[in-house]
Amino acid sequence: MIAWWRTLPKKGWGQPLEEYGGTGWTAVQHYIFKEELHMYPVPAPLAFGVSMVGPVIYTFGEDAQKKYYLPRIANVDDWWCQGFSEPDSGSDLASMKMRAERKGDKYIVNGQKTWKTLAQYADMIFCFCRTDLIARKQTGISFILGDMKTKGVPVRPIQIIDGGYKVNEVFFDDVEVPVQNLVGEENKGWDYAKFLLGNERTGIARVGVSKERIRRIREVTTKFKSCGRPLLKDPAFSQKLAACEIELKALELTELRVVADEGKHGDGKPNPASSVLKIKGFEIQQATTELLMELIGPFAAPFDGQFTFFK
Ligand SMILES: Cc1cc2nc3c(=O)[nH]c(=O)nc-3n(C[C@H](O)[C@H](O)[C@H](O)COP(=O)(O)OP(=O)(O)OC[C@H]3O[C@@H](n4cnc5c(N)ncnc54)[C@H](O)[C@@H]3O)c2cc1C
Incomplete structure (x- = not known):
């Protein structure tokens, strides 16, 4: 993961700030980029650095802190x-x-x-x-x-x-x-906590992850058969998959609306609709995980060899 993350700054893709070698993209452009990473799929930059502590240091930190930490965050010198x-x-x-x-x-x-x-x-x-x-x-x-x-x-x-x-x-x-x-x-840390959590709310729905998972489900369903026909032709299964896709499209549009709104009110606060992104995003991820498990049946069961901690 670190090797991959370190290739991103070479293209200016490691973090958003132009003055630190970033692209200067808008929030929507960043959103699209992250979705592409999730769909590819490759790991998006480590959120704790770039999306959480980075903006707090940039906005409220001393110059010396900015100079020291921000390039290190972009280059993932520190996890x-x-x-x-x-x-x-x-x-x-x-x-x-x-x-x-x-x-x-x-x-x-x-x-x-x-x-x-x-x-x-x-x-x-x-x-x-x-x-x-x-x-x-x-x-x-x-x-x-x-x-x-x-x-x-x-x-x-x-x-x-x-x-x-x-x-x-x-x-x-x-x-x-x-x-x-x-x-x-x-x-004054509580003010910085609210600022940081506001940033955490956008980009957390992981729409690209769910899109990639649905693509995978569609790919695998054509190979698995139930009662002699591909699972995708099974009305109960395809109905559940369609419901997930509809929910995902609605979530994507909501997130795009929130991201497009970012910074427009000048108060630094995210659109209140951002509060639903995390919960809805994770509900869809759970639903797609359940569909994948249903799809692969007994292969989804864990096997004891994984649980080495207790041995
Ligand atoms: C996988 C995972 C990763 C995490 N990673 C991090 C991390 O990296 N760093 C970090 O700091 N934290 C992390 N957390 C912690 C996470 O932010 C907390 O779990 C979260 O804030 C909820 O706190 P809690 O688990 O103590 O639940 P509680 O606050 O005890 O809540 C328990 C239940 O009570 C409900 N509840 C609580 N208060 C009220 C109320 N006033 N009215 C009605 N219902 C209420 C909640 O909705 C919930 O259902 C992580 C959690 C998970 C599960």
Whole structure:
């Protein structure tokens, strides 16, 4: 994946900013590009870097932070992970407890984050930490960049339902972080979290992934037979496939509407319709996965050899 990602900046396709060698594409052009990557299919650039921490540093960071981090993000010199959720703070993100206590030119960070996607590969983590214990919960949070190789940051994998390891717990035990790793103003992290999550909502529906999956289903259905005829000719199966395709087309149009609207209101906030993109996108991905499983029947069953963790 890294080898592939590193070829993208050579064409200016690694990140959007023209001043850092990007194409200067509009949001719609970017959307089309990402959809092409998903359909090909090849991995889209690592969202934690290019789409999440990158825009926060670019918008709220110091010049020195921009100069150091942005080219590294574009070139995937650092693999980033996202440090929001904690064991007791998921939907109610503002209740997070991870503490960063300022001591001279350092923060001493203590606490636990969980569900960190691909943190087992990460070099860096962007974290929301509590820097003021007295303030209202949304106003005492700061956005801090942490080095995953620092002493006192163990990563523990969580096995997920498909038997794989994608998410992790990350622990911070008296971890020293230089104050230069604070992005923007101290205690203003909640504003940056909203900005970042707004960016996360667009481009998350993964329409290209579902399109590619439907293409694959159509290809395979012509080979698999049910009662002597291709599954595609089976009315029950083809009805379910058609329903998925209709939902996907509606989602694609909604996402294009949201993306085309980006930046038009000047308040930096995404179109509120963006809130449905993630849930609808994942529902369609689940439906297409179920169709694929139905299609390949017993071959879809996991076999014990995959689950090496417990051996
Ligand atoms: C595969 C995966 C990858 C993830 N990757 C990351 C990552 O990289 N970084 C990261 O920081 N986080 C990550 N997360 C965490 C994710 O953002 C949280 O799971 C999410 O915020 C929900 O929090 P929770 O799991 O604690 O559920 P909870 O907040 O405990 O919610 C449980 C249920 O209660 C409902 N609920 C909660 N509050 C209310 C309410 N007020 N009213 C009505 N219903 C409510 C929810 O809808 C949900 O159904 C990941 C999660 C998953 C599953």
